[in-house]
Amino acid sequence: MLADIHITHITYILLPITLATSDCCRFKIMRNIAVSFIKQGQYGDAVTSLEHIMSESPDIVTGFNLVVCYYAIDDKEKMKLAFQKLLTADLKQEDEDKYIQHTVSSALWDSHGIIVVKLL
Secondary structure, eight states: OGGGOOHHHHHHHHHHHHHHSOHHHHHHHHHHHHHHHHHTTOHHHHHHHHHHHHHHSOOHHHHHHHHHHHHHTTOHHHHHHHHHHHHHSOOOOSOGGGGSOOOGGGOEEOTTSOEEOOOO
């Protein structure tokens, strides 16, 4: 019975919920809906949700999914624009020290004499 429910029905059920929740949760729900559209091959519907998220709160994952959707529907111009928007999205890294390149002096040596660098 649940397999017969189409994703647009879920969208209409979740839409009032997304309007009443905080922006962060709302964008996560919209992103999940867009991923569901992508998995069903409904790229045009996914683009609508992803574009809205990118206009309000751009992030890397949403931008990448938008580029993939435009690739799937063969819209090269919008794919280029989405990629440019993706490049300007904030990485939202909480601990940037994890991603700084370490030098050999900060590396540790293991028992076999191999340098081990903790990156993350």
